[in-house]
Amino acid sequence: MxxxxxxxxxxxxxxxxxxxxxxxxxxxxxxxxxxxxxxxxxxxxxxxxxxxxxxxxxxxxxxxxxxxxxxxxxxxxxxxxxxxxxxxxxxxxxxxxxxxxxxxxxxxxxxxxxxxxxxxxxxxxxxxxxxxxxxxxxxxxxxxxxxxxxxxxxxxxxxxxxxxxxxxxxxxxxxxxxxxxxxxxxxxxxxxxxxxxxxxxxxxxxALVPLTITGKDEDWYAQLSGNSVYCKVSNERIAFEENILFTHWGLSGPAILQISSYWKRGEVFNIDLLPGQNITALIETERKQNGKALLSSLFNRYYARKFTEAMAKYLPIDKQVASLTKAEMEQIEQTIHWFKVKPAGDKGYDKAEVxxxxxxxxxxxxxxxxxxxxxxxxxxxxxxxxxxxxxxxxxxxxxxxxxxxxxxx
Incomplete structure (x- = not known):
């Protein structure tokens, strides 16, 4: 009343x-x-x-x-x-x-x-x-x-x-x-x-706002819309370890909302797509146990199949782990643990929490x-x-x- x-x-x-x-x-x-x-x-x-x-x-x-x-x-x-x-x-x-x-x-x-x-x-x-x-x-x-x-x-x-x-x-x-x-x-x-x-x-x-992706990577993010991945998101000032959510316009989810408060337009931040693990060590172990296994089969243990398939844009996921070159291993290490994101902007006050x-x-x-x-x-x-x-x-x-x-x- x-x-x-x-x-x-x-x-x-x-x-x-x-x-x-x-x-x-x-x-x-x-x-x-x-x-x-x-x-x-x-x-x-x-x-x-x-x-x-x-x-x-x-x-x-x-x-x-x-x-x-x-x-x-x-x-x-x-x-x-x-x-x-x-x-x-x-x-x-x-x-x-x-x-x-x-x-x-x-x-x-x-x-x-x-x-x-x-x-x-x-x-x-x-x-x-x-x-x-x-x-x-x-x-x-x-x-x-x-x-x-x-x-x-x-x-x-x-x-x-x-x-x-x-x-x-x-x-x-x-x-x-x-x-x-x-x-x-x-x-x-x-x-x-x-x-x-x-x-x-x-x-x-x-602040606490979803971030948008445009340009050449826009379609890659859009195809993963609805997929959630547990990650560590960081920049020079801070790091957050929670889920990120891919959307048809970019990135959301708790970790992205958190980092958005510390992000300014034009800046790049990093995403560790496998926090607490070492992808190089995992691949070396897989080589010893089953060198003929495809990189995609290893990824599928940690990611949804759709996400693994999308990683083909950046990595040789259909290659046997035993045949991965040193350059490819370095590429995998950088992509999985230091995935670079440069948002175009944010979703504004309409979608911001604060x-x-x-x-x-x-x-x-x-x-x-x-x-x-x-x-x-x-x-x-x-x-x-x-x-x-x-x-x-x-x-x-x-x-x-x-x-x-x-x-x-």
Whole structure:
């Protein structure tokens, strides 16, 4: 049940203790935590319902945290910036919070925690129920048209339907998210507002996003569409060992999404198609046991037949292992363990999980997330230059930043 605007007269001429713009993960957590502290907030949401990205995350299952989350799994101009928030609100706090309201987690892979019910709607339901219990005003289907900075607070103009409204509060929280998935209402609202106030913005880009392949190799990738291979993907900065997925337009899958956050247009990265193994040693063993065996028969033990057949473009897969030349062995070694990929680009914000870049962390207090230049103004969640890996890390940052800000309202 959504609570309609009541125009409460709190704090004299103020309508609430704080106005929160954005009812995503950060905004919802902030509203609830403020409620625990006896604070009243007005929560403005552009979409018809709160928690839009929560509902679609993890294919509707919501990977709501990661057991191993630390500052090391985040990209930021100042990676240490989130240490204070993660100390104030830990992974254990996230787990305990949801368990209190009947959501028990189950670990899938690499520390990723999902609700046992596999139902993202259950996560959102916890927040909406608590907002109602605390009397927080959750107003959806709104468009913020103007924000004025007052001597002792903020005035936010918003439209709902054909009517315009103004609400005032001494504190303002920007939790509007980032640019990914514009069809779900994502905008650069927080970034535009920050620029207007003269705040620094770290250049933004899609992150955790599939990569596209064009040109002479396009058809080769397309023919493998739907095939998944366990690989180690790396560049000079980082490496990830998970599945990659071939698509008709390029590459996706967990390992590709991870490396995309560390990739820039024009760069090449490497794929080890057989991590933890040595293809040269495997071939030498095969030579001793059955030199007449074809290279393809060896490959078929590790790859789907379709992938083995596709490797004929690069390797002599129909040749007996005993007759492979030194040059061919070197070619096999390089191709299997150092397969080079130079993407043409990425699938953009439509397919990106998160945004890289955002409000420069130098503009904010790491302890409170308050804007240093504008007292009473806070930024949290995805609009800040804090970008986590795939696997629940970004949700942990959203919950933590929402909690931290709530302590200041």
């Amino acid at each position: 959504l609570i309609l605007h009541k125009n409460n007269n709190i704090n004299g001429l103020m309508d609430a203790d704080a106005i929160i713009i954005g009812a995503g993960a950060c905004g919802l957590m902030c509203a609830v935590q403020a409620g625990y502290l006896g604070k009243r907030v007005i929560l403005l949401e552009k979409n018809a319902k709160p928690g839009a990205k929560i509902l679609i995350s993890g294919g509707g299952r919501c990977n709501y945290t990661n057991l191993f989350a630390t500052d090391e799994q985040f990209i930021s101009g100042n990676r240490h910036f989130i240490k204070s928030a993660f100390t104030q609100w830990t992974v254990e706090d996230t787990i305990s919070f949801f368990e209190t309201y009947g959501i028990n987690g189950k670990e899938k892979t690499l520390g990723q925690l999902f609700p046992e019910s596999n139902n993202a709607a259950a996560i959102v339901a916890v927040f909406t129920a608590l907002c109602e219990d605390f009397g927080q005003e959750l107003i959806c289907d709104t468009v913020v048209t103007d924000i004025k900075i007052l001597e002792a607070g903020f005035a936010v103009n918003y439209a709902k339907g054909t009517k315009s409204h103004v609400v005032k509060a001494p504190k303002l929280v920007m939790a509007t998210g980032g640019l990914p998935i514009p069809k779900m209402g994502a905008t650069d609202f927080a970034l535009r507002f920050a620029r207007k106030q003269g705040l620094k913005i770290v250049e933004t880009a899609p 945004m890289r870049g955002g409000i420069d962390t130098d503009e904010l207090s790491s302890k409170t997330l308050e804007c240093k230049k504008i007292p009473g103004l806070y930024f949290g969640g995805e609009c800040v230059d804090v970008t986590g890996w795939l696997g629940g890390y970004n949700f942990q940052w959203a919950w933590a930043s929402g909690f931290v800000i709530a302590q200041q309202l």
